[in-house]
Amino acid sequence: MSSTIAPAATNVASDDSDLSEVRDWVALLKPRVLTLVVFTGLIGLLVAPGHIHPVLGLTAVLCITIGAGAAGALNMWYDRDIDALMRRTQRRPIPAGRIAPNGALGFGVVLAVASVAIMGLATNWVAAGWLAFSILFYVVVYTAWLKRRTSQNIVIGGAAGAFPPIIGWAAVTGDVTLVPWLMFTIVFAWTPPHFWALSLWAHGDYARAGVPMLPVVEGARETRKQILIYTVVLAIASLSPWFVGFAGPAYAAVAAALGGGFLYHAIRTWREAQDETGRSLVQDVAARRTFAFSLMYLFILFGALAIDRLVLG
Numbered sequence: 494m495s496s497t498i499a500p501a502a503t504n505v506a507s508d509d510s511d512l513s514e515v516r517d518w519v520a521l522l523k524p525r526v527l528t529l530v531v532f533t534g535l536i537g538l539l540v541a542p543g544h545i546h547p548v549l550g551l552t553a554v555l556c557i558t559i560g561a562g563a564a565g566a567l568n569m570w571y572d573r574d575i576d577a578l579m580r581r582t583q584r585r586p587i588p589a590g591r592i593a594p595n596g597a598l599g600f601g602v603v604l605a606v607a608s609v610a611i612m613g614l615a616t617n618w619v620a621a622g623w624l625a626f627s628i629l630f631y632v633v634v635y636t637a638w639l640k641r642r643t644s645q646n647i648v649i650g651g652a653a654g655a656f657p658p659i660i661g662w663a664a665v666t667g668d669v670t671l672v673p674w675l676m677f678t679i680v681f682a683w684t685p686p687h688f689w690a691l692s693l694w695a696h697g698d699y700a701r702a703g704v705p706m707l708p709v710v711e712g713a714r715e716t717r718k719q720i721l722i723y724t725v726v727l728a729i730a731s732l733s734p735w736f737v738g739f740a741g742p743a744y745a746a747v748a749a750a751l752g753g754g755f756l757y758h759a760i761r762t763w764r765e766a767q768d769e770t771g772r773s774l775v776q777d778v779a780a781r782r783t784f785a786f787s788l789m790y791l792f793i794l795f796g797a798l799a800i801d802r803l804v805l806g
């Protein structure tokens with residue numbers, strides 16, 4: 494009896510370990526963050542004037558997914574030393590020892606090159622060029638250069654995450670005009686409040702790893718102020734597709750309501766009960782809500798733009 498059961502049990506065990514190995518390689522792509530990155534790229538593609546064959550459109554979105562994922566893998570390869578020091582990141586596959594650094598490097602390079610090549614062959618080389626630029630920007634400018642050097646790291650480096658709407662648009666039209674740059678500006682202005690809200694409670698991790706994020710260098714009080722300033726810029730930028738006549742009043746109403754909501758959360762974060770250094774006395778409740786709101790905000794705003802153009806427009 495036992496001899497018939499044993500091989501089956503072994504198979505189950507090896508299936509489980511195969512599955513968890515696949516999970517580790519997928520984790521290198523930062524899949525949760527990718528959802529929103531890819532969504533903004535998809536909206537750029539959908540609202541662009543002109544026509545793209547659905548199969549090619551799908552291929553373009555897949556290339557943005559793989560390219561951005563590859564950038565995430567290369568980021569994890571480069572950051573393996575500091576990831577090992579931070580509670581939030583120390584269980585990642587490289588610091589936890591489940592994937593060798595060279596394996597992650599090879600994986601990232603192969604996926605990056607493949608995503609750019611397929612994008613170029615399937616759509617056009619303008620979209621492929623912007624995809625290549627975004628990957629290099631995230632890996633070289635943000636990760637290798639700015640992240641460990643300046644508290645403005647995510648303002649400048651965060652631009653990488655704002656390129657997907659430009660890439661999606663260019664995949665359809667072959668060029669990059671004013672509107673995709675407005676979409677870029679929205680994600681660009683959104684990134685600092687998105688990240689700094691989180692960094693208000695994750696600053697201990699960054700301090701331990703020696704990463705000069707804004708609350709570590711300038712303090713929590715300054716970070717709260719900067720979140721509010723960028724939220725004002727974001728609320729104005731979000732209306733720009735309407736200002737230039739690309740989107741209609743329905744989009745403007747949604748953008749205004751969302752902007753009001755974000756401002757409400759940013760003001761609550763700014764005024765949250767603090768000690769004399771600006772550290773929260775209430776476990777950063779308002780900051781956590783601002784972070785959660787930021788995710789919903791971008792999803793609904795870009796969704797509204799697509800509905801305005803494709804359904805109402």
Ligand code: HEM
Nearest residue numbers: 525526528529530533647650651654655680684688691788
């Ligand atoms: C340099 C710029 C950015 C930094 C430093 C940053 C940082 C972070 C961090 C530390 C988290 C916490 C969760 C995790 O560890 O995965 C997070 C979550 C997230 N970020 Fe960002 N982010 C940036 C830009 C963006 C951009 C441009 C997007 C998409 C447009 C984005 C989308 C998301 C999403 C969807 C989550 C939630 C993931 C989850 O549910 O775990 N982020 N971000």
Ligand SMILES: CC(C)=CCC/C(C)=C/CC/C(C)=C/COP(=O)(O)OP(=O)(O)O
Nearest residue numbers: 526560561564565568627628631653654657
């Ligand atoms: C199209 C294209 C190439 C887009 C790539 C851009 C991209 C993946 C943007 C998301 C930005 C992001 C996850 C930052 C995390 O910062 P971090 O790396 O400092 O965070 P960590 O501490 O969690 O590693």
